[in-house]
Amino acid sequence: xxxxxxxxxxxxxxxxxxxxxxxxxxxxxxxxxxxxxxxxxxxxxxxxxxxxxxxxxxxxxxxxxxxxxxxxxxxxxxxxxxxxxxxxxxxxxxxxxxxxxxxxxxxxxxxxxxxxxxxxxxxxxxxxxxxxxxxxxxxxxxx
Amino acid sequence: xxxxxxxxxxxxxxxxxxxxxxxxxxxxxxxxxxxxxxxxxxxxxxxxxxxxxxxxxxxxxxxxxxxxxxxxxxxxxxxxxxxxxxxxxxxxxxxxxxxxxxxxxxxxxxxxxxxxxxxxxxxxxxxxxxxxxxxxxxxxxxx
Amino acid sequence: xxxxxxxxxxxxxxxxxxxxxxxxxxxxxxxxxxxxxxxxxxxxxxxxxxxxxxxxxxxxxxxxxxxxxxxxxxxxxxxxxxxxxxxxxxxxxxxxxxxxxxxxxxxxxxxxxxxxxxxxxxxxxxxxxxxxxxxxxxxxxxx
Amino acid sequence: xxxxxxxxxxxxxxxxxxxxxxxxxxxxxxxxxxxxxxxxxxxxxxxxxxxxxxxxxxxxxxxxxxxxxxxxxxxxxxxxxxxxxxxxxxxxxxxxxxxxxxxxxxxxxxxxxxxxxxxxxxxxxxxxxxxxxxxxxxxxxxx
Numbered sequence: 001x002x003x004x005x006x007x008x009x010x011x012x013x014x015x016x017x018x019x020x021x022x023x024x025x026x027x028x029x030x031x032x033x034x035x036x037x038x039x040x041x042x043x044x045x046x047x048x049x050x051x052x053x054x055x056x057x058x059x060x061x062x063x064x065x066x067x068x069x070x071x072x073x074x075x076x077x078x079x080x081x082x083x084x085x086x087x088x089x090x091x092x093x094x095x096x097x098x099x100x101x102x103x104x105x106x107x108x109x110x111x112x113x114x115x116x117x118x119x120x121x122x123x124x125x126x127x128x129x130x131x132x133x134x135x136x137x138x139x140x141x142x143x
Numbered sequence: 144x145x146x147x148x149x150x151x152x153x154x155x156x157x158x159x160x161x162x163x164x165x166x167x168x169x170x171x172x173x174x175x176x177x178x179x180x181x182x183x184x185x186x187x188x189x190x191x192x193x194x195x196x197x198x199x200x201x202x203x204x205x206x207x208x209x210x211x212x213x214x215x216x217x218x219x220x221x222x223x224x225x226x227x228x229x230x231x232x233x234x235x236x237x238x239x240x241x242x243x244x245x246x247x248x249x250x251x252x253x254x255x256x257x258x259x260x261x262x263x264x265x266x267x268x269x270x271x272x273x274x275x276x277x278x279x280x281x282x283x284x285x286x
Numbered sequence: 287x288x289x290x291x292x293x294x295x296x297x298x299x300x301x302x303x304x305x306x307x308x309x310x311x312x313x314x315x316x317x318x319x320x321x322x323x324x325x326x327x328x329x330x331x332x333x334x335x336x337x338x339x340x341x342x343x344x345x346x347x348x349x350x351x352x353x354x355x356x357x358x359x360x361x362x363x364x365x366x367x368x369x370x371x372x373x374x375x376x377x378x379x380x381x382x383x384x385x386x387x388x389x390x391x392x393x394x395x396x397x398x399x400x401x402x403x404x405x406x407x408x409x410x411x412x413x414x415x416x417x418x419x420x421x422x423x424x425x426x427x428x429x
Numbered sequence: 430x431x432x433x434x435x436x437x438x439x440x441x442x443x444x445x446x447x448x449x450x451x452x453x454x455x456x457x458x459x460x461x462x463x464x465x466x467x468x469x470x471x472x473x474x475x476x477x478x479x480x481x482x483x484x485x486x487x488x489x490x491x492x493x494x495x496x497x498x499x500x501x502x503x504x505x506x507x508x509x510x511x512x513x514x515x516x517x518x519x520x521x522x523x524x525x526x527x528x529x530x531x532x533x534x535x536x537x538x539x540x541x542x543x544x545x546x547x548x549x550x551x552x553x554x555x556x557x558x559x560x561x562x563x564x565x566x567x568x569x570x571x572x
Contacts, residue, residue, distance in 0.1 A: 011461050012159055012475060013167060017216060018343045018410075019160040024317065027310035032440050045503040046441060057304045064350040070410065073160060074474035124304075124356065154318050155332060161486045161553075167460065170453035175297050188360040189298060200447045207493040213553065217331040267447075267499065298445055299453060303502060305446040359446060 001083040002137050004037035010075045020070035027063065030095045030107045033081040034058075037093075041136040053133065055115045056124050061090060062110040069104045071097075077104065086137045089113050089126040144226040145280050147180035153218040163213035170206065173238045173250045176224040177201075180236075184279040196276065198258050199267050204233060205253040212247045214240075220247065229280045232256050232269040287369040288423050290323035296361040306356035313349065316381045316393045319367040320344075323379075327422040339419065341401045342410050347376060348396040355390045357383075363390065369423045375399050375412040377423055430512040431566050433466035439504045449499035456492065459524045459536045462510040463487075466522075470565040482562065484544045485553050490519060491539040498533045500526075506533065515566045518542050518555040 008029060016022040035046050038058075042049045050057065071077055077099050085092040095107035113133075117123035129137075151172060159165040178189050181201075185192050193200065214220055220242050228235040238250035256276075260266035272280070294315060302308040321332050324344075328335050336343065357363055363385050371378040381393035399419075403409035415423075437458060445451040464475050467487075471478045479486065500506055506528050514521040524536035542562075546552035558566070 011457075012464055013165045013457050013460055015160045016155055017158045017160065017162045018345070019408075020345065020410075022156045022317075023346045023349065024156060024310050024313035027313055028440075028442050031308075031310065031442055035441055039503075047501065047503045059304070059306065059356065060309045060351075060353050062350070062352050063309065064348070065346075066348050067346050070345065072408075072476065074468075074476045122305075122358075124306075154314075155321055156314050156317055161488070162551075163488065163553075165460075166489045166492065167453050167456035170456055171297075171299050174299055174451075174453065178298055182360075190358065190360045202447070202449065202499065203452045203494075203496050205493070205495050206452065207491070208489075209491050210489050213488065215333065215551075217325075217333045265448075265501075267449075299451045301446045302441055303444045303446065303448045308442045310442060 001086075002037060002041050002139055003080065003082040004033065004040055005078060005080045006033060006036060007076060007078045008032075010071045010073050010077060012073045015073045020072055023065075023067060026065060026067075026097065026105055026107065029079060029097070030063075030065075030081075030109065033079045033095055034093055034109065034111070037081050037083075041139070042133065053130055055113060055127060058091075058111040058113055059124070060109055061112050062108075064108040066106045067104075068106070069099070069102065071099055071104050075099050083137045086129070086134055088128050091129065091137055144229075145180060145184050145282055146223065146225040147176065147183055148221060148223045149176060149179060150219060150221045151175075153214045153216050153220060155216045158216045163215055166208075166210060169208060169210075169240065169248055169250065172220075172222060172240070173206075173208075173224075173252065176222045176238055177236055177252065177254070180224050180226075184282075185276065196273055198256060198270060201234075201254040201256055202267075203252055204255050205251075207251040209249045210247075211249070212242070212245065214242055214247050218242050226280045229272070229277055231271050234272070234280055287372075288323060288327050288425055289366065289368040290319065290326055291364060291366045292319060292322060293362060293364045294318075296357045296359050296363060298359045301359045306358055309351075309353060312351060312353075312383065312391055312393065315365060315383070316349075316351075316367075316395065319365045319381055320379055320395065320397070323367050323369075327425070328419065339416055341399060341413060344377075344397040344399055345410075346395055347398050348394075350394040352392045353390075354392070355385070355388065357385055357390050361385050372415070372420055372423045374414050377415065430515075431466060431470050431568055432509065432511040433462065433469055434507060434509045435462060435465060436505060436507045437461075439500045439502050439506060441502045444502045449501055452494075452496060455494060455496075455526065455534055455536065458506075458508060458526070459492075459494075459510075459538065462508045462524055463522055463538065463540070466510050466512075470568075471562065482559055484542060484556060487520075487540040487542055488553070489538055490541050491537075493537040495535045496533075497535070498528070498531065500528055500533050504528050512566045515558070515563055517557050520558065520566055 097105040114124040157168040240248040257267040383391040400410040443454040526534040543553040
């Protein structure tokens, strides 16, 4: 399955009066990782892949996180992201966020491939993931 | 000119490790106030007024703020918003944010009425504000 | 068990280019609801209850959400929050976010009562929840 | 005077239903740049320099921005930051954010060096900037 790793930094504006990251910011971080992984796999950025595959996005059906150790502003963290399952119109992703090699947070996402609803442009409906995209999501990671 | 006042609360997730609001959050607060003022004046919500007047939005050309006293999580604040100038395709707004009647922050905005560019859907261009909207923006406040 | 309901509005700045709320913003909304519920039950605001009970906060050990229907800017939503379990040093909360009476999102939180670590002011450790707080969290809702 | 340049990317969650960045996010970006410039100049991260110079932070007294061209998710941008004035207890910073070499946003900050108020730990007061820090802020940029 597809994997992707990046590093980022916990910033002052991400942290709360307890001096640690405000937990909702982890979901911003995970979303960026998922997008970057897909951009990397598909070889184009999100604005392009939305157009090329003519869909609205891959919003979340479910998400979950376990917070094992807090992170603080100035912390450099690594996020390892992996596709762990891929169905007809949805796929599952796991994120492991580490600081200095120690696991701080685990994140889990179930995302759905959606298109604009044919009867109502304000609504969305799930749609089968293009075979070409499934192939990229389920490819073996390069050793 | 049009005015609007609302109250809100500074939340834990808005504040930084110094225990005070992270200043960028004031701009989120001001944006909500401008939208609410327009919705109130036009008698419909933003999703509707974008459609009715067939425009893309009223993004900022300039914004400015003076921070006089910090606010903290749990603080109840009032935001007084007023249109202070209205031109052909832009308008100016002032916000005064107070806590317990004492001025904490002043915000200034210059916003532009924009439509989709006829030659390129990805670009925007300024457009004259509809006369009906100008009339609402420049109306005398109810005494 | 303790319950609390409030209403809020999905704002323009909470939404993404697909026109729907950016999912991480729900966690900001849930955090505010949990804080408000505790403030209401304890009869003081968070800045005060952190001081009175001399603790650092109630960060999340786990959180989870199911997104059933998207919400859009301008949507008025209600959030019903309830304590569903209360242990020695942790408690569980559920949030139901509805729009026009229809369930849009379910959120689940496991939170830990933490104090500053006696040996290292930069670290936190879990601590038993004061009996007085447990009594409030587990009180029967007023009919 | 001190200068610092970095690059970042405009993310999906930073953008609004008009498909462009929600303007308040520029202030998050500018704040990170100011912090990074100071960290680079002082040779330590913010958590350390707050401790070493025993102060609360450098909150904003004023901030201002001019938005010349919108940016969109996926845009790679560069932010050039420079100290433009340094007084006894405050300093001024300018940011130029460009995309593909074209100026998109100009930001201006006046920041104050603050310490905890001796009479009230909840309040802050301005304090003279340490000579060593002034020397770093006003140093000639390396050619």
